[in-house]
Amino acid sequence: MTVSALTRPGERDRLVVKLSEIDWFFCLVLCLIAGAGALMLFSIAGSSWxxxxxKHLIRFGLCFALMVVLALVDLRVWFALAYPIYGLGLVLLVAVEAVGDVSMGAQRWLNLGFVRLQPSEIMKIGIVLALARFYHGLSGKNxxxxxxxxxxxxLIAVPVALVMHQPDLGTAMLIALTGVAVVIMAGLSWRVILAGVVxxxxxxxPLVMFVLHDYQRKRVLTFLNPESDPSGSGYHILQSKIALGSGGLLGKGYxxxxxxxxxxxxxxxTDFIFATLAEEFGFVGCVTVLAxxxxVIFMALRTSYVGHSHFGRLGxxxxxxxxxxxxxxxxxxxxGMAPVVGVPMPLLSYGGTVLLTVMIGFGLVQAVRVHRYSEVTSGKGALL
Structure with a gap:
């Protein structure tokens, strides 16, 4: 390809238009949260990078660039890849069962040599895409x-069962709740919702007593009374509460x-970085970050409403x-209002896998905004 072909005015103009359609204020807020995470990680490492x-800043920079690239991908491409991504996630989850690495009593990772991959993270995106594509071709009545x-x-139960078997209660809960949320937003009857809640x-x-592993059951029961084992299973929650309370209104200082x-x-x-934030910046710091x-949530939801395709809105x-x-x-x-299930605070906590998953998801959100007028068509069947 010649230089002139790479710099044709029409292509440059289209690229500039697409980039201008990205919600850059949304991107700025993401950067502020990630920056706050870097400040906290610098602090708790004894004022050391x-x-x-x-690593947190470098990973965020790379993931941010990936989000921008994905925002330029047409929704029809996302639509075409929806089922393949879900299928790939299932295959990798099965592979984890067969040849996955075991660490700290859990078998959750695939060692690919150059990177350790956690397939359950792929499924967090895969379940959203698969359900969005399914409901795109389904009538409101159905x-x-x-x-x-x-x-x-x-579609929801199979990956949840595989992830639960690893075992990874936090991720299984996220996949299940995300799937249910998409189904509800697709138009599920309120009678079914209420029956499901009951x-x-x-x-x-019975799930807690007969399905969960012993250490998971202990976490749930300890959550109800952490003082019963202050130096064991209740240690995490008690120390977190101490950090939260000691910060007061303005915190102890950076x-x-x-x-x-x-x-x-x-x-x-990772999991308790928000408690560190509360201790050093107090109630005011916590409210600022939560704001x-x-x-981010408000702007992402607003973007979901502007899409012309049902697939884009649900995605x-x-x-x-x-x-x-x-x-x-x-x-x-x-x-201390929920059991310790290993769910990090997104963008704030250290960890590359969750950060990558979140930013890929936001790449889809911005793609819906950039290509909000695109018509995504499906076949006659609901599964096409």
């Missing part, structure tokens, strides 16, 4: 209440959090639901 802060509901139920509430006790600096707070760089999260809304669940579950976990 290593081992977490520098989405409301019909035997067609068996298909999304199977059934789920009734299923929780780099002065005793719980994190003296290593009383476990997983301070940034709320802004963007499903990604937003996943992100919202991350924030709600981690926040509840840190405050």
């Amino acid at each position: 290593e081992p977490w802060a520098a 989405a409301h209440l019909s035997w067609w509901l068996l298909i999304p139920a199977i 059934a789920a509430a009734m299923a929780i006790p 780099g002065l959090g005793s719980q994190s600096q003296l290593n009383f707070l476990p997983e301070k760089q 940034l999260y709320a802004a 963007a809304a499903g990604v937003t639901a996943t992100f919202t669940l991350y924030v709600l579950i981690n926040g509840a976990m840190v405050m």
Whole structure:
């Protein structure tokens, strides 16, 4: 290809137009949250860029560039890849069962030599895309209440069962709740929703007692009474509550959090980084960061409403639901309002896999915005 072909005015103009359609204020808020995460990681490492802060910024920069590239991908491409991505996720989850790496008692990763891949993260995107494509070709009547509901139920249940077997309760919960959220937003009958809530509430006790692994059951029971084992299974929640309460209104000051600096707070760089934020910046710092999260959720939901295709609207809304669940579950976990299930605070916590998943999802959200006038057509059947 010649230089002139690469720089044709028409192509440059289209690229500039697409880039201008990206919600750059949305991108700025993402950068602010990731920047806050880097500041906290710098602090808890003893005012050092290593081992977490520098890598966090580099990973975010790469993932941000990927999000921008994905925002330029036409929705018809996302639509065509929906089922293949879901299928790839299932194949990799099965591969984990057969040849996955075992670490800390869990078999969740595939060692590809150059990288350790966690297929359950792929499924967080795959379940949104697959359900969005399925409902794109389904009538409103069938989405409301019909035997067609068996298909999304199977689409959700299979990966959830595989992830639960690894075992990974937090990720299985996220996949299940995200899938249910997409089904509800697609137009599920309120009678079915209420019946599902009642059934789920009734299923929780036997699930906890007979399905969960011993350590998972202990986490759930400890959440109800963490003081029963303060130096064991209740340690995480108690130390997190101490960090949250000691921060007060304005916090102890940057780099002065005793719980994190003296290593009383476990997983301070990942699952409990929000407790570190509360200790050093207090209630005001927590509210500020939560306001940034709320802004991201609001702008992403607003984007889901502007899409002309049902696939785009459900895809963007499903990604937003996943992100919202991350924030709600981690926040509840840190405050002792939910069991410790290993769900990080997105963009704030250290970790490349979750960051990559979140930014790919936001690439889809921005693609819906950039290509909001694109017509996504499907075949005659619901599964086409």
